[in-house]
Amino acid sequence: MSKYTFPKTFFWGTASSGPQTEGRFDGDGKGDSIWDYWYAKEPERFFNQVGPDKASYNYKLFKEDVQLMKATGHNSFRTSIQWSRLIPNGVGEVNPEAVTFYNNYIDELITNGIEPFINLYHFDMPMFLQEKGGWLNRETVDAYVTFAKTCFELFGDRVKYWFTHNEPIVPVEGGYLYDFHYPNEKNFKHAVQVGFNETLASALAIKAYHETQDGKIGIILNLTPSYPRDENNPEDVKAAQIADVFFNRSFLDPAIYGTFPKELIAIVKELDIVPKHTKTDLEIIKKNTIDLLGINYYQPRRIKVKENHAEANPQNPMPEDYFDNYDMPGKKMNPYRGWEIYEKGIYDIMINVRDNYGNIPCYISENGMGVEGEERYVNANGQIEDDYRIEFIKDHLRYLHQAIQEGANCLGYHMWTCMDNWSWTNAYKNRYGLIAVDLDKKGKRTIKKSGYFFKTLADKNGFED
Secondary structure (H helix, E strand, O other): OOOEEEEOOOOOEEEEEHHHHHHOOOOOOOEEEEEHHHHOOHHHOOHHHHOOOEEEEEEEHHHHHHHHHHHHHOOOOEEEEOOOHHHOOOOOOHHHHHHHHHHHHHHHHHHHHOOEEEEEOOOOEEHHHOOOOOOOOOOHHHHHHHHHHHHHHHHOOOOOOEEEEOOHHHHHHHHOOOOOOOOOOHHHHHHHHHHHHHHHHHHHHHHHHHOOOEEEEEEEEOOEEEEEEEOHHHHHHHHHHHHHHHHHHHHHHHHOOOOHHHHHHHHHHHHOOOOOOOHHHHHHHHHHHHHHHHEEOOEEEEEEOOOOOOOOOOOOOOHHOOOOOOOOOOEEEOOOOOOOOOHHHHHHHHHHHHHHOOOOOOOEOOOOOEEEEEHHEEEOOOOOOOOOHHHHHHHHHHHHHHOOOOOOEEEEEEOOOOOOOHHHHOOOOOOOOOEEEEEEHHEEEEEEEEEHHHHHHHHOOOOEE
16 A cells, blocks of 8 residues: 655645636626626637626635635635726726625635635736737736735735736737637737736736735746657757747746746747847846746647648747647547646656756646536435546646655645636636536535545545555
């Protein structure tokens, strides 16, 4: 029998976000985000035309949700403050209803022994600011810093773990490269500017935090290790390194070292798409690095050398001009999400952070398995028997445990997600929660089998095989 025991102060919990859980209700004072606007404009882009208006009813049910967190073993929990809820136009007046809600939610977590981890930006640009260019506009950086300072002033006396962005590469990819987030552009130059402005905004928020607060502040990055098709083929290896630069190191390097990868700088100079910036901007990024790294891990990238250069369009360059994605035969798949399941990736990320990023304090901030049609697994007692999710968790934790044993500075493990939540254009197509949500019954909650497993896991601080 093998026993996997984690450090005594390990954080066990889940992650979610404001726009994916809270909903929107009469009298709550929330302004429009890009998601409210886009759903109203093109509801057909969203699975079953389900929008963010109800999400998972957390705005109404947060006290019940905290009790369910307690029942599923949480000692920590991450969510985000919706910018458009707290400051409806992104700039200007603060919404008192939002202040009351977030104060009550944070206090409820703490009262029940659950450490709040609070993220500031989770893809939810206020529409008022998007109309002025969103992350393309330097004014948005200033507005974001004001939003961050407001959050620190209102909630920083109790919240000691803050994060500037969740997955900042996703607004770059979704909004400005691949058309899966609003504003649905395909423009590499704009994508680079958005990425730079997000990085600068993060550094400025970190600076503001350290000037007035005494907790920890970091960033949450979705790291997708890039594996070459053939480790013995130098061209495949180089292609994988370039993919890593685009999708991992573009945010990882400035977050930890305060500098951008030289390979990325060379490419944006070659393409003449260097973002607008000042020398002072670069100094701010250099001097204001993170205290703590959150790592979201779902899938790897498989990469091979670019084989068909005729696909490249000089008028509209894309990252894929520098590599091809490799469809590796025999890979283990989550057929619902279309993602590869590669458990060792979590170990490889941890060892990379240990060896190449100063072994900065970090934690797994998301890891999970989305499954469609989970109602097929409901037993006679009305509980979803999601043994596949339990195996997914254990399979990843074995590798995480190995990395910790080998010196990785990992402080915790958060699942995505606590309860089934609204997931952007996928809406409720794939369910990730430890707790089921019935949208037809105003968000009725039922703990899944995995939720009870997670309680035992957290109580024992590990598991046995």
